[in-house]
Amino acid sequence: MWKWDIHPFIAHKRCSLDKHTLQKLKDAILSGSPSFFASLKDQSGLSGGYQPESVVKVDDDKCNSIKPGFDGPDRNAHISEGNDQLISPAPGDISYLLPSDLPNEDLLSVNRKRSATTDSAGGKSSKDQIISKNGCNNHLKTVKKHKNDVIHNKQDLGGKLISSGVNEELEDASKVVAQESERESCCLDKNTHVADVELHGPPADDSNEHISDLVGPTEVLPRENQVPHFDNKLSNDEEHGQENEIGELKGDMQGFSNKKSSENMDNFEQDIQENVPNGEEEENLHLSNGSQCTYRQDCLATKWRDLILLANISSRILQSSEVLGCSLGKQTCLGGMEQIEPGDGNNKFISSEALGGRDEILHHETQVCHRSTKAPNKNSDEEQGRKYDSENVVGEEGPCKLKTTKKYMDKFEQNFDRDMRNICEAKDVYISIDGDWYHKELIDIAKKKKAFLSSRCTYGQDSLATIDWRELNACVKCHKAGKLLVCNTKSCQLVIHENCLSSDAKLYKRRKFYCPFCAHSRAISKSVKIKKKVSLTRKAYATFICWGARKESEKQSYRSYKIKHFEQDEGLRQSNKLNNKDVNGSTNDHQHKRKSGYEQAGHSVLSFGDSLTCGGKTVASANGTPDSLKKDKQEERNTERMSQTQRVRCGDQMAALAILKSQGENPSCQVRGKGSEGESHADIRSRKRVLCSPETDLPHECNFPPVTESADAKEISEEENANSGASKYFVRVQSHKRQHSSPTFPQLRRIRVPWTTAEEEALKEGMRKFSTPHDRLPWKKVLEFGANIFNESRSTVDLKDKWRNLSKATPKP
DNA sequence: TTTAGGG
DNA sequence: CCCTAAA
Numbered sequence: 001m002w003k004w005d006i007h008p009f010i011a012h013k014r015c016s017l018d019k020h021t022l023q024k025l026k027d028a029i030l031s032g033s034p035s036f037f038a039s040l041k042d043q044s045g046l047s048g049g050y051q052p053e054s055v056v057k058v059d060d061d062k063c064n065s066i067k068p069g070f071d072g073p074d075r076n077a078h079i080s081e082g083n084d085q086l087i088s089p090a091p092g093d094i095s096y097l098l099p100s101d102l103p104n105e106d107l108l109s110v111n112r113k114r115s116a117t118t119d120s121a122g123g124k125s126s127k128d129q130i131i132s133k134n135g136c137n138n139h140l141k142t143v144k145k146h147k148n149d150v151i152h153n154k155q156d157l158g159g160k161l162i163s164s165g166v167n168e169e170l171e172d173a174s175k176v177v178a179q180e181s182e183r184e185s186c187c188l189d190k191n192t193h194v195a196d197v198e199l200h201g202p203p204a205d206d207s208n209e210h211i212s213d214l215v216g217p218t219e220v221l222p223r224e225n226q227v228p229h230f231d232n233k234l235s236n237d238e239e240h241g242q243e244n245e246i247g248e249l250k251g252d253m254q255g256f257s258n259k260k261s262s263e264n265m266d267n268f269e270q271d272i273q274e275n276v277p278n279g280e281e282e283e284n285l286h287l288s289n290g291s292q293c294t295y296r297q298d299c300l301a302t303k304w305r306d307l308i309l310l311a312n313i314s315s316r317i318l319q320s321s322e323v324l325g326c327s328l329g330k331q332t333c334l335g336g337m338e339q340i341e342p343g344d345g346n347n348k349f350i351s352s353e354a355l356g357g358r359d360e361i362l363h364h365e366t367q368v369c370h371r372s373t374k375a376p377n378k379n380s381d382e383e384q385g386r387k388y389d390s391e392n393v394v395g396e397e398g399p400c401k402l403k404t405t406k407k408y409m410d411k412f413e414q415n416f417d418r419d420m421r422n423i424c425e426a427k428d429v430y431i432s433i434d435g436d437w438y439h440k441e442l443i444d445i446a447k448k449k450k451a452f453l454s455s456r457c458t459y460g461q462d463s464l465a466t467i468d469w470r471e472l473n474a475c476v477k478c479h480k481a482g483k484l485l486v487c488n489t490k491s492c493q494l495v496i497h498e499n500c501l502s503s504d505a506k507l508y509k510r511r512k513f514y515c516p517f518c519a520h521s522r523a524i525s526k527s528v529k530i531k532k533k534v535s536l537t538r539k540a541y542a543t544f545i546c547w548g549a550r551k552e553s554e555k556q557s558y559r560s561y562k563i564k565h566f567e568q569d570e571g572l573r574q575s576n577k578l579n580n581k582d583v584n585g586s587t588n589d590h591q592h593k594r595k596s597g598y599e600q601a602g603h604s605v606l607s608f609g610d611s612l613t614c615g616g617k618t619v620a621s622a623n624g625t626p627d628s629l630k631k632d633k634q635e636e637r638n639t640e641r642m643s644q645t646q647r648v649r650c651g652d653q654m655a656a657l658a659i660l661k662s663q664g665e666n667p668s669c670q671v672r673g674k675g676s677e678g679e680s681h682a683d684i685r686s687r688k689r690v691l692c693s694p695e696t697d698l699p700h701e702c703n704f705p706p707v708t709e710s711a712d713a714k715e716i717s718e719e720e721n722a723n724s725g726a727s728k729y730f731v732r733v734q735s736h737k738r739q740h741s742s743p744t745f746p747q748l749r750r751i752r753v754p755w756t757t758a759e760e761e762a763l764k765e766g767m768r769k770f771s772t773p774h775d776r777l778p779w780k781k782v783l784e785f786g787a788n789i790f791n792e793s794r795s796t797v798d799l800k801d802k803w804r805n806l807s808k809a810t811p812k813p
Numbered sequence: 814t815t816t817a818g819g820g
Numbered sequence: 821c822c823c824t825a826a827a
Contacts, residue, residue: 749821749822750821750822752821753821776815776816776817776827777816777817778815778816779815779816780814780815780816796814796815796816797815797816797817797821797822797823798821800816800817800818801821801822804817804818
């Protein structure tokens with residue numbers, strides 16, 4: 001009996017026995033031999049053998065209150081025996097709050113109270129007042145008052161209690177308890193009591209006693225560990241001595257500590273009041289007030305257990321206080337929900353929700369209590385069953401607790417993970433993209449959502465499991481049906497009334513409604529996408545600048561050659577196929593030649609390719625889409641034509657690098673490319689190219705396919721040629737900025753620019769002017785001479801070649 | 814860097 | 821047009 005709840009017992013008795021018999025039983029218990037109670041105490045460890053008194057007691061109170069119904073009663077009995085007056089009034093009130101302590105007394109006192117509103121003739125004035133005023137409903141309030149009163153009384157009247165014959169043990173325990181209780185206002189009834197005590201002043205013996213009685217040995221320790229925070233919160237005012245202990249515990253439950261004790265208390269009280277059903281109370285009164293008390297106590301105990309479990313879980317899981325708090329609240333909520341009547345339950349829940357955090361817990365507890373009260377009459381069976389389940393869990397010794405806790409924890413984690421996955425999947429979240437921020441944010445949302453949903457679970461369901469509110473067709477917030485907004489996210493089960501959104505409903509579209517969680521995470525995802533796009537465009541921009549800056553110069557051809565070979569021979573990814581097609585059709589000869597050339601050149605090409613792959617991003621770049629390839633081709637060609645100013649290029653390149661760096665790009669790629677190229681290959685020129693060529697630097701993410709010279713190019717050039725002597729494509733930009741080029745692959749071969757007659761004439765003219773017999777032909781001078789006439793793409797080499805061709809065509813014998 | 818020359 | 825080599 002001492003091990004476990006008295007609930008079942010009481011309930012059973014309640015149902016099976018008539019009032020008279022019950023009263024007898026009560027009396028018997030109350031008048032039970034002290035030794036018996038003493039033994040209970042000893043065994044339970046309440047009296048002091050076991051645990052650190054202070055700490056243990058508090059926990060015990062809560063825990064024990066639930067299970068060791070006996071202890072409470074016994075002790076109470078002791079107290080009550082001598083002090084009916086004192087005890088019955090005040091204790092009775094307290095008993096509601098406190099689980100086990102008062103059961104017996106409660107029975108008596110309560111009965112008295114209710115049956116004869118002014119039962120406690122001997123009771124203290126305060127007590128009497130309370131009782132008489134409030135009756136059953138006031139339990140909570142009364143409790144508070146009583147607590148206060150009790151405290152005061154005890155302090156003031158403490159002598160009475162003591163004198164009344166309260167056990168010294170109790171007193172001691174009570175002291176300890178009181179301290180603890182102060183700390184741990186979290187405890188259900190006790191909380192209120194404690195809180196009151198705290199608020200009002202130093203804990204009184206009475207309160208302590210009650211608490212101590214309630215406390216059970218087994219649970220004391222665990223709870224302490226877990227609950228500490230509560231204590232801290234609540235205990236702000238008066239518990240300094242316990243700070244040490246508390247401090248230890250604090251670490252665990254930070255999440256809980258946030259709320260304000262005062263608020264909590266107030267809410268708690270309100271909840272209690274609200275929760276206590278009048279009718280039920282009356283019924284209970286008839287049966288036995290004591291039983292009610294016990295039930296409450298049990299409930300409280302259950303709550304307590306839940307809290308502990310939650311605390312454990314929370315502390316272990318994620319270390320996120322928020323989550324923990326939520327989960328706790330949730331569990332508690334569960335208990336309350338099911339059997340509470342719609343009206344009461346809803347109100348309670350809402351209020352609790354609004355309060356959140358710690359308040360929630362308290363409320364839940366309250367709810368639970370409430371439920372319990374009702375349960376006996378209506379759904380006693382189910383209720384009891386549930387209670388048992390929960391209680392068993394709770395009631396188990398440390399190890400068991402751990403087990404269950406673990407179990408819950410695991411479950412919780414699983415659920416959480418699942419939810420996270422869902423959320424992420426549903427929202428196409430780029431978790432790993434740009435740093436941790438999004439990731440964290442999304443996870444945080446997921447956590448909170450999870451916690452939120454769990455906090456709405458009903459008692460019967462697995463507290464840690466997620467409830468599908470869609471199926472329930474009930475508002476997540478108010479638990480009522482009606483016109484509900486269903487979150488558009490598939491994996492999201494959130495259903496809520498528009499009115500329950502609390503925040504701007506305008507934010508949410510009715511037709512395509514996303515719950516606040518999903519909406520926010522979606523928004524984040526969007527921002528991520530946009531950000532990604534920005535980064536891409538930025539890269540492209542940088543690349544563009546880079547390219548523009550890049551100097552093609554005469555070596556341009558060289559590079560393109562190289563690249564071409566690279567693509568062809570290397571079979572550069574998919575792009576090759578396309579390119580090959582085009583190339584084969586139009587420029588077979590060239591390819592072959594180039595191929596051979598490539599071989600001769602050595603592995604420079606290969607190395608180039610490697611350099612591209614540096615940073616691991618390159619590979620992707622190789623793979624391009626055909627369309628993009630074509631587009632890019634032109635651009636690239638254009639670009640190449642234009643380049644000729646190295647200095648400019650270098651400057652621009654630097655700028656581009658800077659940009660890339662600013663983006664967080666790893667410039668290593670560029671560096672690497674340079675290094676590897678230069679070192680591994682004898683071909684200086686190729687190396688130069690690599691170094692300078694922005695291509696290497698280009699972010700491959702752009703996915704611009706490599707451009708291959710193809711029939712298209714020819715066509716284009718020809719067309720242009722037809723249009724005008726000089727094609728824009730070939731414009732050699734001497735200014736700093738070149739025409740844009742695609743950031744992709746280097747162009748294989750520059751576009752052929754047919755010579756115009758004007759150019760030919762200029763060439764002839766120039767040659768006439770500058771050529772000196774027996775001297776090297778001054779192509780450079782000629783070029784400069786006709787700079788304004790020659791196509792920008794013309795180089796000295798071109799002039800030479802052209803001249804040669806002209807000479808061939810029209811040999812001057 | 815400029816030129817010459819082979820392809 | 822491209823590429824290499826020599827000056």
